[in-house]
Amino acid sequence: MTSSSSSSQATKRLAHSYPAGLRADALMEEDVAWSYEIDTERDGDQLDRSDRAALRRVAGLSTELEDITEVEYRQLRLERVVLVGVWTSGTVQDAENSLAELAALAETAGAVVLDGVIQRRDKPDAATYIGSGKADELRDIVLETGADTVICDGELSPGQLIHLEDVVKVKVIDRTALILDIFAQHAKSREGKAQVALAQMQYMLPRLRGWGQSLSRQMGGGRGGLATRGPGETKIETDRRRIREKMAKMRREIAEMKTGREIKRQERRRNKVPSVAIAGYTNAGKSSLLNRLTGAGVLVENALFATLDPTVRRAETPSGRVYTLADTVGFVRHLPHHLVEAFRSTMEEVGDADLILHVVDGSHPDPEEQLAAVREVIRDVGAGDVPEIVVINKADLADPLTLQRLLRIEKRSIAVSARTGQGIAELLALIDAELPRPAVQIEALVPYTHGKLVARVHSEGEVISEEHTAEGTLLKARVHEELAADLAPYTPTAAL
Structure with missing residues (x-):
């Protein structure tokens, strides 16, 4: 057998066509379908030979635009990217869902996805992530498609980035860098921008390159006196020191900005106002649900990390x-730990809540995976003990069998549609039942001259009944201890 024929057999590509204008939001809602053959006779836990020998093409990932007017409308040159993932565990469908999510992330960042491939391995290659032979094949795909960027579905070490770039001859970024880029685009507030900058610097620090400028900044020679002879800081050492100084400054600024939100939170706690936090996977519909429940008018966009x-x-x-x-920041599978740390102050809204509405996209191919990813981050920010209601959103688009499965698995769950209003009334009633109730039940006759007390009962407590009499307002209510003490002079026992 010739080397060319063996090479063609080693690289198995699935024929496919990319429909024009296919958007990433469709990828997040549809299964990526393709057929494959697999040998069921396995020797222990070894990988199937055909899987190990091939880069699998993932069909339906292309978001390349044919209509030039849409490109002009965006008013920017979209990067042309090829996606590559390593399938180490789970089913091929899990690997394809992960790459489809990466395609949605890439489009959110402003890129055109040209192609996507998966390499079956026990673990990512230590040098080039997918192995040297497959890196050469990836270079051929990059040349064939005319891509200018490769995005890897994982966090690459500095060495892996350098070696893979050396082979494919175009820019290589990983999933973490892509998510950081999206956050940088979407951050609007001063605190949000500072948190993103801190996370970017944490990511950048170990990945600085010398680019050949490794000579000393200071040279010996004795003119400077004692302790000045010998090599000084190299260029890369100077860069690292400056980044560490900037990071320290940024952390101080974020801590100062945190104070304002903490004061507001303490005020709400002082007034005994219960709090509910909406948490969930990115693009699950959290902001839409907030608008439906409160009429807040918060930005709603069919994009990842819009909030x-x-x-x-x-x-x-x-x-x-x-x-x-x-409403809080959306989570995502394999959320970079730099971001969890940088956004910890923002995520404290979840940790301090009395109740979490955990929103999940019921129309997603793998909602259970989304639930697990979000719960991992919730535990990381110390909110694992907060009561939770699982809100299965987009019920109007979801498969009925998926809804039934989720409602059966998640004991405290409800199916809703923030877009149509389906199930919202039931959700409001469930929130009412789950919120902590004031501890003290009182009956008080409050004179009309003390109307502020009645107003406090309405705002801070739970009114059971209210009657206006000649002597004043007769209230039956549940209130917290401080308000009960203020109402004590007007209770029937006080009159006796």
Whole structure:
């Protein structure tokens, strides 16, 4: 057998066509379908030979635009990218779903996805992520498609980035850098921008390159006196020191900005206002749900990480109880730990909440994976003990069998559609039932001259009944201890 024929057999590509204008949001809602053959006779845990020998093409990832007017409308040159992933565990469908999510991330960042391939391996190659032979094949795909960037579905070490770039001859970035880029584009507030900058510097620090400028900044010679002879700082050492100094400054600024939000949070706690935090996977519909529950008018966009700055709004339960509803940053599978650390102050809204509405996209191919990824981050920020309601959003688009499965698995769950309003009334009633209730039940006759006390009962407590009499307002309510003490002079026992 000739080397050319063996090479053609080693690289198995699946024939496919890319429909024009296919968008990444469709990728997030549809299964990526393709057929393959696999030998069921396996020797232990070894990988199938055909899997190991091939880069698998993933069909349907292309988002290349044929209509030039759409490109002009965007008013920017879109990067042309090829995606590459390493399939180490799980099913091929899991690997394709992960690459489809990477395609959605790439388009959100402003790129055109030309192609996507998966390499089956026990673990990523230590040098080039996919192995030297497959890196050569990837270079051929890059030349064939005319791509200018390769995006890897994982976090690459500095060495892997350098070696893979040396082979494919175009820019190589990993999943972490892509998510950081999206955050940098979407950050609007001063605090959000500072948090993104801190995360970027944490990511950049170990990946600085000398680019040949490794000579000393200071040279010996004795003119400087004692302790000045010998090599000084190299260029890369200077860069690292400056980045560390900037990071320290950024952390101080973020800590100062945190104070304002903490004061507001303490005020709400002092007034005993219950709080609800909306958490969930990115693009699950959290902001849409906030708007549906409160009429807040928060930006809603069918894009990943459209919300970076937390939004807190006032809301009321059907029984008239006041509570706050906070929209938070969306989570994603393998969320970079730099981001979790940088956005920890923002995510404290989740940790301090009395109740978490965990929103999941019911129309996604793998909602259970989304639930697990979000719960991992919730545990990381110390909110694992906060009561949780699983809100299965986009019920109007979801497969009925998927909805039934999720409702059966998640005991405290409800199916809703923020777009159509389906299930919203039931969700409001569930929030009312799950929110912590004031501890003390009182009956008080409050004189009309003390109307502020009645107003406090309405805003801070739960009114059971209210009657206006000749002597004043007769209230039956549940209130917290401080308000109960203020109402004590007007209770029937006080009159006796």
